[in-house]
Amino acid sequence: MAKHLFEYRNGEDIELPLLIKSADIRIAKNGKKFIALILQDTSGHMPAKLWDASDAAIEQYKAGEVVHVRGKRELYNDNPQIKLYGMRLATQEEGNDPKYFLERAPEKSGDMEEDISSFVFDILNPNWNRIVRKLLADHHDAFFSYPAAKSNHHANGGGLAFHTLSILRLAKHVGEQYPNINVSLLYAGAILHDMGKTIELSGPVSTEYTVTGNLIGHIVLIDEEIIRACIELKIDSTQEDVVLLRHMILAHHGLLEYGSPVRPQLPEAQILHDLDELDASINMMTTAVAHVEGGQFSERLFGMDNRRFYRPEGIQHLSGSPKE
Amino acid sequence: MAKHLFEYRNGEDIELPLLIKSADIRIAKNGKKFIALILQDTSGHMPAKLWDASDAAIEQYKAGEVVHVRGKRELYNDNPQIKLYGMRLATQEEGNDPKYFLERAPEKSGDMEEDISSFVFDILNPNWNRIVRKLLADHHDAFFSYPAAKSNHHANGGGLAFHTLSILRLAKHVGEQYPNINVSLLYAGAILHDMGKTIELSGPVSTEYTVTGNLIGHIVLIDEEIIRACIELKIDSTQEDVVLLRHMILAHHGLLEYGSPVRPQLPEAQILHDLDELDASINMMTTAVAHVEGGQFSERLFGMDNRRFYRPEGIQHLSGSPKE
């Protein structure tokens, strides 16, 4: 079977089919147009530039197309990129269905669904349980296929469900360690907290913000879904437990500056925010560090206040759990 | 007929019925309890302190009670207060219905209703028009009796409707002066923008935040009402016009730091925010300046970044419109 993109080494010649993740037309300082591409397969994504792009090329090479690429992997500002020798559209025979080229969460959709179901089972408050079940069903396909964000963290197919599941697992340990925490509320909030992204974002391929996403935002969009669920399930939304659940979602960005209309006023709401940040940070940091050699700093991470992270030189063998 | 509270002058003896707007129990530095009262009638409100308060007094003198007060108006830190000589509960015969003692907006409820109706008439988009009509009907009584805020600006009975109407009048002029503005959208947004306060606050007497008000906030509470109205009126809420209306309300605090989950992204949404601030500021500043003499600075206004405002000494006769 063919090698994947990230299995090539620096300086090595490349020849493989890749999906165009994004394609921006820019004008070079010599007055000619070029296409700034991001190309991907399931192993990750890498930038490439198509210089002196003709109008035909611009028409042809759009986000969502699968292309057959020849080139060389090289380093630019310490980050890998593809120097293009040639490129053409892949044919149907070669396999040009975008879904086979998406980066994917590290667990299978079916496994994740099963795991999340077992967490739903532990939501003991009946109103929370019914609302969560209904919204999981309503948004099932998008929830298990969308990324958790346009870029930043978990920006891959299934990333939304995987990020949700990671938070649930952390939440379970927190519930065991601090017995006064209402675990049912924490689970219900965790499952719904980012589900509005299925409306805010355009989908798993060539992800963009929708107009509704820009003007309303995923926090209020999922709040709307909870209200609609209450009406359909004949749950009185003025009851305290529904108000608490809505508060969990509304407050989960932690600070007003980050787009939450209210700050966390329940211990569980603050904890959901903290676990959300923790999981997103770990995802961003470990991904970045994995892309550099020992003794090097990663690229600057926009989502981590533009910091670089260091990969130690001499102690990799100690990484991992103490059992290793 | 009896004099009102603000018709007494400094040093003058006072004897009149007043409503207890708020009553906080505190412990004096000599170890005894006292009640920090705010007393009001339709002319305004003033603080007073009942020293060495017995348990019976604490039980009796609560927010919402009408009391018969004897004392003297005096100045404390340049602000008027009542030095109490004596106080007792008013009897039913004397008239102890709180509603006759509330400060009120300067226009009558019926007049305001009529004026607002004529603005509704000018909302030409049918979805916006129907949603606004329905919510005005649903929240009619609270909308025309609640204050616009717990303290700060328009904190009086009918203040919510009066503040809304003031914004509509400014909006009309803006619409005439800048022809590209969508006036229908501006009117619909203005009428609904603070209507969630009828759920966020407890009512016109002894106004407090409700638990739901604290945990959800008036911005999302009125968004919920719009969604419910759409369902009942069978309006598809994914249509652009409904999204635009919701955006008007969600963005009206202008900045994320002030509790809007999204920033204004329509000219009309930015203008609604600006007019909301302008009307609230003018209300706070002119009220504060009216309470001091010429040549003096007002007390510091919390809602205006703690600034003091100056009342000129020599040029009062020029105030007001150029026709004077």
Place this chain on the structure above:
Amino acid sequence: MAKHLFEYRNGEDIELPLLIKSADIRIAKNGKKFIALILQDTSGHMPAKLWDASDAAIEQYKAGEVVHVRGKRELYNDNPQIKLYGMRLATQEEGNDPKYFLERAPEKSGDMEEDISSFVFDILNPNWNRIVRKLLADHHDAFFSYPAAKSNHHANGGGLAFHTLSILRLAKHVGEQYPNINVSLLYAGAILHDMGKTIELSGPVSTEYTVTGNLIGHIVLIDEEIIRACIELKIDSTQEDVVLLRHMILAHHGLLEYGSPVRPQLPEAQILHDLDELDASINMMTTAVAHVEGGQFSERLFGMDNRRFYRPEGIQHLSGSPKE
């Protein structure tokens, strides 16, 4: 008569005389120089790039020159630009006077002057009236020809007077709606608030900041003019009314961070600041939205915290005043 710049459509060939608004020499990444031009006529301005510029071309094509341009209108990052085919200096016979190519405020200079005069008439305090009249006379030509800013808002010929007039019109309505406002003070402050820009900026063509503008700033420059006017008119500047007028100008940026040496401490000073911001915002937002199609977001506006504004798709017909 010839078509104007903004009457051409995307993809259409262009041939017309244009004024060079600015011309920056830059070095392309191929090591050769190019000129980044902004070209304008009365319909607006658009960028263009002259590649591989010779020293002769650099010498010739400077801000303030009128050139004869051949090219094509195209889109770059969703904004229109001119792709140049050829360019030469216009001859005197063809008409190369810059003044015929300046974007202009939407009202005629004479009409604006008449309108502003009628506002001056309503300034009832004699000192304010005399100071305003004198400074309007002293700075007459610049006041009616300068832009209100180098870029951002009202950056066109006559923009300063038009911005001033817009504020006066808003001020009139505010004065009618809130009777305690001193309208004379508001008018006087509005007329003078930005008049220092006639000294801070270099003029209506190729507008730059002067050295004095950078080191002193337009707020203090007009304060100087008020002092000089008092001396000449034998008005005692320690009188309260002169202090109030100076405060109006000094405080009109609202916050110290925006360059006001004192914060507004008069209701009228706060209102002037608010109306100044409101008019500038509406100008920036409506101009930006007018340049994009329905269903699109505008470019990011530096003067509006880098936000983009949305132009609705389906409801243009409702725009404008309710009479439509």
Place this chain on the structure above:
Amino acid sequence: MAKHLFEYRNGEDIELPLLIKSADIRIAKNGKKFIALILQDTSGHMPAKLWDASDAAIEQYKAGEVVHVRGKRELYNDNPQIKLYGMRLATQEEGNDPKYFLERAPEKSGDMEEDISSFVFDILNPNWNRIVRKLLADHHDAFFSYPAAKSNHHANGGGLAFHTLSILRLAKHVGEQYPNINVSLLYAGAILHDMGKTIELSGPVSTEYTVTGNLIGHIVLIDEEIIRACIELKIDSTQEDVVLLRHMILAHHGLLEYGSPVRPQLPEAQILHDLDELDASINMMTTAVAHVEGGQFSERLFGMDNRRFYRPEGIQHLSGSPKE
């Protein structure tokens, strides 16, 4: 056996021995002195005021003394306090050793020591292991008896060790869930991160900052201890693993504004900061919520941006782990 302080209910008469946690002399507005006391036993601490305090009383009732107290528990601003009827120093026979009155961490010192030892066992890097072991031994007594902070979170005897242990337990789960994390580094950093507080603070009774604590701070004080340990253990401190360990401690406040001289630049350093915050927050929030009734908001928490947290009214029975 006698009742503890927090076993009395509001309005109930109190008679029991208590430790003076702090005693501030203040002057009442009637000109007389009073002592603002905080009294405690192992169940928690509560304020009380001794009015009209004589010089003898001031001399006698100091922080660290055990007193015999008669009074009544009552509410002030929704928080419990003791209204004093009488107070005298406890005799040696009654038991006046402060250590029997300190609030204590919820686990026994010996158990905590055993648990922490098992984490040390899992630190696989020999340098980190030896440094941690040595410093744990050097600071053994203080480490297991000091609070984690003067006030805010874990401000009780043994709080420092308990807070450390809570972070280690969270760290274990994070290590299991994210396999690329270096758990040895995370454990070593967690154990040392706040150990400098044994030098920064004065001790478990009447905790104050030392002069050295104020001028150097606990972050640099423990860094000094690491350097001294390296010298004694003949470990070359320029080796990468020692630099990494020092970075873990130096960066653990997360932001420069919070007193870290460098920001986290290792994933493990960021995670240590996040878990530190998470454990401290949960401790503060759950303690505050436990002190109020259902349906009430807690007092404002200084360490949580002055927020109040809500204790739900109707759903206590759901609290705790899903097994309940």
Place this chain on the structure above:
Amino acid sequence: MAKHLFEYRNGEDIELPLLIKSADIRIAKNGKKFIALILQDTSGHMPAKLWDASDAAIEQYKAGEVVHVRGKRELYNDNPQIKLYGMRLATQEEGNDPKYFLERAPEKSGDMEEDISSFVFDILNPNWNRIVRKLLADHHDAFFSYPAAKSNHHANGGGLAFHTLSILRLAKHVGEQYPNINVSLLYAGAILHDMGKTIELSGPVSTEYTVTGNLIGHIVLIDEEIIRACIELKIDSTQEDVVLLRHMILAHHGLLEYGSPVRPQLPEAQILHDLDELDASINMMTTAVAHVEGGQFSERLFGMDNRRFYRPEGIQHLSGSPKE
């Protein structure tokens, strides 16, 4: 001769004449009025409280009066205060002229004048020299008697001139050490930078902000004086050297947030700001540290970001210049 206020020690009985620096009427929590006094003589100032103040006492004991005081020096929150036993107005015979009780700068007015003159002599640019000479003459009496601020730093008689002189002395050394600095400009800016305080403040006794001071501010007030001086001296104020001098004054607060309408854009303007801050800081810190014992921290200094400063215990003998 009688002892001065700060020559008494804690616990010692006091009997001496003092000037009332300020007298605020407050209401005690027992409902009675008291006067919060600040009393001073040339050795410094100390607070005292007159409890249960009658209307006659309030009328009598105002800022600016000299009183004969009996009491005791004691400590309150680590700061000294006077516990009053008795107080009466001083008679003319006893000496009740406020000027003999003002704290004064450590150098004599005549000496300071001479020193400042010698700096004026070194201002080589004729325009700067003439403007400085004229304004020093115009504001002579106030300049040499006013404090440099209402409170904070150099808040004593002659403080303005002494602060100015201290900056000039620092400026001289800077000029010698960095030869590219224009010393003439630095001297001229230093002498004028705070001269506007002679208009902004009410005077050396019971110093308050004037209305003009509040609404215009001392920065713009001295700018006005420069303009008036230019007119009188027939200096063209559009010349570069005058613009530079005005910039020095306008920019001397360093940041817009601190009230400068423009930021420093000349090296000399930045240096003036830095030396101004340096001298004010040293004055505040050394004054505060001088009031506490070795081994103690000072009170918190509002003008130094609320920090406390430490007075070392064991090394006083090393203080001062290396010659000691």
Place this chain on the structure above:
Amino acid sequence: MAKHLFEYRNGEDIELPLLIKSADIRIAKNGKKFIALILQDTSGHMPAKLWDASDAAIEQYKAGEVVHVRGKRELYNDNPQIKLYGMRLATQEEGNDPKYFLERAPEKSGDMEEDISSFVFDILNPNWNRIVRKLLADHHDAFFSYPAAKSNHHANGGGLAFHTLSILRLAKHVGEQYPNINVSLLYAGAILHDMGKTIELSGPVSTEYTVTGNLIGHIVLIDEEIIRACIELKIDSTQEDVVLLRHMILAHHGLLEYGSPVRPQLPEAQILHDLDELDASINMMTTAVAHVEGGQFSERLFGMDNRRFYRPEGIQHLSGSPKE
């Protein structure tokens, strides 16, 4: 002897040997690589670009190499640069030792050492004196050859010692002017404050941050050196005088945001911070202004909040000390 780099004028042809200070590989918008060079000799440094760089050229032209350059000095964005005609490596015969091409502090190393020694002589506290002497000896070579920063201020060979000496000279005057300052402490702090840069930075040629420098920072690195010195010199580091000295260094960045783990709490610590900033600012500003013509603004200075500084047009002859 050959001309130096900054002795060539704009437009003049250049031919001379230069040191490559830095060499960044970038990709031009035409897809080809170029090298962005900074070239220097003792007169200063200037940028140049080598277009269409071959792999051999990239291999050859690295930071630290001496090259023989032919080209032309020209202006780009008002700043000088070299337009390259040709470039080759210098031979050993031509002199290719980097040390002869480094910009150097304006005083000789030996003179600076002597001057600093005389300041050490005036440190009267024996512990401070011994620690300073030992660390000066330990870091002697680096201290007198390193720059004070990677870029920003004093970024030249010997810059660290020169910056230190400039602060000492300012400190001497401050000590003379304010007699309560402990000059010994100020001198000791000044000499050590930036000495950690000898570990934080890689050296005088092609200066970079070391990994240890990034992860620990120069403030904590010199604190470590003080601790090691105490151990070696058998000084008890818990003594107050050692704590004070460490505080001087730890607090010298002034604000936590700037990387100090504690804020200055000694007058001497605040003064050291202020003098550090003052000397760095003057160095940056005067260097920038020296590079432009009269009547021009300098480039924007990153280290001065991105401000530009103005070089006056008409008054250069007045610059310098008043004796001129």
